[in-house]
Each structure stands twice: as C-alpha cells, then as structure tokens.
Amino acid sequence: xxxxxxxxxxxxxxxxxxxxxxxxxxxxxxxxxxxxxxxxxxxxxxxxxxxxxxxxxxxxxxxxxxxxxxxxxxxxxxxxxxxxxxxxxxxxxxxxxxxxxxxxxxxxxxxxxxxxxxxxxxxxxxxxxxxxxxxxxxxxxxxxxxxxxxxxxxxxxxxxxxxxxxxxxxxxxxxxxxxxxxxxxxxxxxxxxxxxxxxxxxxxxxxxxxxxxxxxxxxxxxxxxxxxxxxxxxxxxxxxxxxxxxxxxxxxxxxxxxxxxxxxxxxxxxxxxxxxxxxxxxxxxxxxxxxxxxxxxxxxxxxxxxxxxxxxxxxxxxxxxxxxxxxxxxxxxxxxxxxxxxxxxxxxxxxxxxxxxxxxxxxxxxxxxxxxxxxxxxxxxxxxxxxxxxxxxxxxxxxxxxxxxxxxxxxxxxxxxxxxxxxxxxxxxxxxxxxxxxxxxxxxxxxxxxxxxxxx
Numbered sequence: 343x344x345x346x347x348x349x350x351x352x353x354x355x356x357x358x359x360x361x362x363x364x365x366x367x368x369x370x371x372x373x374x375x376x377x378x379x380x381x382x383x384x385x386x387x388x389x390x391x392x393x394x395x396x397x398x399x400x401x402x403x404x405x406x407x408x409x410x411x412x413x414x415x416x417x418x419x420x421x422x423x424x425x426x427x428x429x430x431x432x433x434x435x436x437x438x439x440x441x442x443x444x445x446x447x448x449x450x451x452x453x454x455x456x457x458x459x460x461x462x463x464x465x466x467x468x469x470x471x472x473x474x475x476x477x478x479x480x481x482x483x484x485x486x487x488x489x490x491x492x493x494x495x496x497x498x499x500x501x502x503x504x505x506x507x508x509x510x511x512x513x514x515x516x517x518x519x520x521x522x523x524x525x526x527x528x529x530x531x532x533x534x535x536x537x538x539x540x541x542x543x544x545x546x547x548x549x550x551x552x553x554x555x556x557x558x559x560x561x562x563x564x565x566x567x568x569x570x571x572x573x574x575x576x577x578x579x580x581x582x583x584x585x586x587x588x589x590x591x592x593x594x595x596x597x598x599x600x601x602x603x604x605x606x607x608x609x610x611x612x613x614x615x616x617x618x619x620x621x622x623x624x625x626x627x628x629x630x631x632x633x634x635x636x637x638x639x640x641x642x643x644x645x646x647x648x649x650x651x652x653x654x655x656x657x658x659x660x661x662x663x664x665x666x667x668x669x670x671x672x673x674x675x676x677x678x679x680x681x682x683x684x685x686x687x688x689x690x691x692x693x694x695x696x697x698x699x700x701x702x703x704x705x706x707x708x709x710x711x712x713x714x715x716x717x718x719x720x721x722x723x724x725x726x727x728x729x730x731x732x733x734x735x736x737x738x739x740x741x742x743x744x745x746x747x748x749x750x751x752x753x754x755x756x757x758x759x760x761x762x763x764x765x766x767x768x769x770x771x772x773x774x775x776x777x778x779x780x781x782x783x784x785x786x787x788x789x790x791x792x793x794x795x796x797x798x
Contacts, residue, residue: 371798376405378794380495386444389783392775393435397428399448401495405464413471419464421496423529425449425457435779443542443780444686447494447527452540459529463499475506480531483518485565486593487583489676491526492685493761493788498676499524501531502562516567525674534586535560538625538633541673544691544732546630552732557631559623560586575599587622589634589670593679606651612681616642618669638667640693646681648701655703657681663695668732684716684740686763686786691732696721710748717741725769725777736769738782755795761788 385396400423407417431446431454441454450456466479480501484490490497501522507515523537524530532540539555546552563585570578581593593616600609620636629635641664648657659681663669671690677683678690682697689695699718706712718740725734741764748757767773767782 372409374407374409374796374798376403376794376796378403378405378792380793381791382448382493382495383787383789384445384448385787386442387785388779390778392437392779393433393442395429395431395442395445397431397445397448398426399428399495400424400426403463403496410470413469415468415470417464417466417468418462420460420462422460423449423458423495438775438779440776440779444786449495449527450529451527453529456529461496461524461529463496463524473508475504477504480524483520485516485518485567485583485676486579486581486595486679487591487671487676488518488520488563488565489679491677493790494526496526498526498674512571514569516565516569518563518565520563520565521561523675528674534562535625537674538672539674542733545728545734547635547668547729548630549728550630552633553628553631554625554633557628558588558625558633560588560625562586575601585621588620588625589618589638590621591616591618591671595679607649608651610646610648610650610655610657612646614642614644614679614681616640616644616679618642618665618671620667633672634670635667638665638670640665640667640669642669642680644680644682652707653705655701657701659697659699659701661689661695661697663689663693665693668693668730670732682718682720684718684742685744685761686742686788687720687738687740687765689720689722692722692735693730694723708750710750712746714745715741715743719768721768725774733781734774734777735781736767736773736777738768739766740764741766756791756793759788759790759792761790762786763788 380401382399387394401421403419403421405419408415428445431442434441446454450459464480466477466481469476480499481504482490482497483500500520502518502520505517522531522533525537525540528540535558538558543552543555565583567581575598577597579595583591595614597612602609618640620634620638622636623632624636625633642661644661646657646659661680661682668691671678673688673690678688680689682699684699689697697718697720699716701716703712703714721737722735723731725731725736742761744761746757746759763786765782765784767778
C-alpha cells in the first residue's frame with residue numbers, strides 16, 4: 343500500500359476541492375491548477391493459443407500555472423502512475439518467445455517491472471502577447487509526426503523551445519527546437535538519439551534485429567510549421583520536421599469543405615503529400631546500427647472524402663506509401679498523420695502500402711454521447727520482405743468500435759471512453775506465429791475513465 347500513498351493523495355485533493363467550486367466570491371489566486379485522474383483497463387486475447395494479457399492502470403496529475411505578469415508565466419505538471427492489477431507482463435509468449443506489446447505500454451516500457459513511478463512532465467517559462475508566444479522548457483506538443491499519440495495513461499512531452507507567431511487572421515507560424523523527449527509509456531527523459539528504440543525495434547534491412555537502440559547519433563529536432571486559412575472552408579498546412587543526422591520529412595495538407603445549398607450537410611475533402619529523405623548517415627555510420635538508410639526517398643499520398651453535419655461524420659480515406667526504402671518515423675515520438683490512421687496500429691516502417699479506411703461517427707449532443715467506428719484494409723508488403731517490412735507485419739483488416747460519454751447533468755469534469763478493436767490477418771499461405779502475436783487475429787479492449795478538476 344505504501345507505493346499507492348501518493349496516488350491516494352491526489353484522489354484526496356480532488357475530492358476535497360469539489361466544494362470549492364461554489365465559492366465564486368473568493369478572490370482569484372495567483373496560481374491556478376488542474377487536478378486529474380485517469381483510470382485505464384486494457385486487455386488482449388487471441389484466436390489461437392497465444393498469451394493473452396490484461397492490465398488496470400491509474401495515473402494522477404497536478405498541473406500548476408501562475409497568472410501572467412507582463413506576459414510572462416510559469417507552468418508545471420507532475421504525474422504519478424500505478425499498475426493496480428495485471429497479468430504477468432514480464433512473461434514471454436510460450437509460442438513465439440516475444441513479450442507483450444499493448445498492456446505494457448500503460449506503464450514504463452523501458453522498465454516494465456516498475457509498478458509505481460512519477461514523472462515531471464512539464465516545467466516551462468512562457469511569454470504571451472497578442473500575436474507572439476514563446477515557451478521554454480518541458481511542454482506538450484501536437485505536430486504531424488511528434489504528438490501526444492493515441493491513448494495510454496499520459497502523452498508524449500518534449501523539452502526545448504517553441505515559438506508561435508500569428509501574422510494575421512489567416513496565417514500562423516510555429517517553430518520548435520527539441521533536444522529531449524519523454525515519450526508516452528516511459529518514466530524518464532531522454533536525449534534525441536537515446537529516445538530511438540525504446541519501443542520494439544523490428545528488423546534491419548539485412549534480416550537481423552535492428553541495432554539502432556542506444557546507438558543513434560542525433561542531437562536535436564527542428565520543426566517549422568505554417569498554417570494558412572484563406573477562407574473558412576479551406577485550411578492548408580505545411581510542416582517540415584528535420585531530425586539531425588537521420589531524416590527530413592516535408593508534410594503538406596489541404597482540407598476543403600464544400601457547403602451544399604439548402605442542406606445542413608457539408609462535403610469534406612482532403613489531400614496529404616509527404617516526402618521523406620535520409621540525412622547524414624541515418625543515425626550511425628555502421629549500417630547495422632543506423633535507424634534510416636540515408637539513400638531512402640519516400641513519398642506518401644493520402645486522401646479523404648466525406649460528409650459531415652452537427653449530428654454525424656462519414657469519411658472514406660486512402661493512403662499509398664511508395665518510393666525507395668522504408669518510410670520511418672520514431673514510434674516513440676507520435677502516431678502517423680495519414681488520413682487512414684486507426685487507433686492502436688500504424689503504417690510506419692513499410693513501403694509499397696495501400697490502405698483504405700472508412701470512418702463513421704454519430705453525435706448525440708444532448709446526451710453527451712458519441713458513437714463511432716473505423717474499418718480498414720491495409721495491404722502491406724510480404725512479411726518476409728524485410729527490406730520494406732520492418733516489423734514483419736502481414737496485410738490485415740482492422741475494425742474499431744468506440745464510444746465517448748461526457749455526463750451532461752452530473753459528474754462535472756468526468757468522461758468515459760470505450761474502444762473495442764479487432765485485427766484480422768489477410769495474408770494467404772504460410773503465416774508464421776511471429777507474424778500473428780501482437781499483430782493480428784486478436785481482440786483488444788480499452789475502457790478509460792478521466793476526471794479533471796480546475797481550481798484556483
């Protein structure tokens with residue numbers, strides 16, 4: 343019980359702050375804060391006799407920020423994590439000899455034996471004016487290739503400098519310099535090169551386990567981002583992510599809404615073009631230890647077409663990954679930005695990919711309820727073709743059903759999220775056990791409860 347004392351203290355703070363919301367006459371404090379709890383149930387089962395797993399995780403955070411003084415303010419966030427109940431996540435699957443992939447990500451993938459730990463996720467000095475913002479220190483981030491990622495107990499954070507400038511109502515510019523990461527599902531902070539390989543590394547181009555973990559030489563990441571909205575129905579984004587000695591990725595996206603006269607429906611269209619090339623020696627002069635082949639040139643095209651209104655959204659999307667070599671972006675840093683992305687899987691580490699997905703969401707606004715579904719077909723290169731299939735992943739079909747519920751008349755600050763996911767192998771012929779475990783022919787459950795309480 344000792345290891346849960348700090349977590350219980352956060353719970354106590356949340357409960358004791360509830361009555362304070364009614365004291366509206368009290369003068370504002372120079373320090374504002376947010377207290378939050380996140381409870382996460384996850385389980386995975388397989389159609390065949392592979393090792394299934396489950397885990398119940400809990401996190402609690404406190405975030406404090408000062409009032410602005412001449413544009414300057416300070417902010418910090420500290421989070422604690424606990425494994426409340428789980429199967430033995432340190433046990434290997436008896437058939438493949440591999441470790442669990444999903445449930446261990448609720449905690450610390452680098453030190454999976456940890457059942458309780460804390461992390462200082464934010465500590466920043468901010469300056470805000472009408473058109474300009476600067477943030478120095480530890481902070482969150484949401485860009486095409488470096489982002490919070492899709493779920494778990496706490497998102498990805500970075501350390502460095504962020505500059506934002508709003509030229510006018512139609513143009514915004516963002517710039518980042520990053521020299522440290524604290525990826526989702528880790529308890530520590532890492533240098534840029536150190537952060538490569540914290541998640542499974544897959545295979546090298548030469549048929550052996552990738553050797554870039556602990557051997558990637560990269561000191562910084564820079565991001566330049568321009569967002570342009572010439573009209574209320576058109577949005578353009580151009581983003582360049584440069585990873586020192588590893589890669590450069592240019593991302594461009596155009597979104598266009600088409601309003602239909604006499605109808606509440608809006609047609610939605612989108613196009614992404616992504617070009618990536620290797621930089622320097624790809625992370626290491628030794629070809630067995632590099633992350634990316636510097637001769638790679640990758641092109642990704644992704645498109646979306648659909649319809650939306652206040653009650654629903656429906657999208658059909660397609661992605662093609664082509665070019666020379668593997669399209670690579672460290673999974674530790676974020677999910678891929680493709681229109682065909684479905685939570686709980688990615689199409690990074692491959693070439694010659696064709697992905698097609700459908701998405702439908704129904705909103706019940708008065709009840710605070712959303713129900714949604716993803717369905718996708720992802721045709722990947724043969725798992726034995728290691729030069730363009732880093733993770734030996736077979737072609738697969740994926741289906742997600744989910745719902746989000748935010749109580750409207752009770753439980754202020756409370757929300758629930760349910761995700762049910764299944765992936766099915768589409769590969770014909772021989773399918774090795776290593777191509778199934780952690781990958782396909784499985785059923786995956788997530789149930790998440792969030793509670794946040796602002797206070798001052």
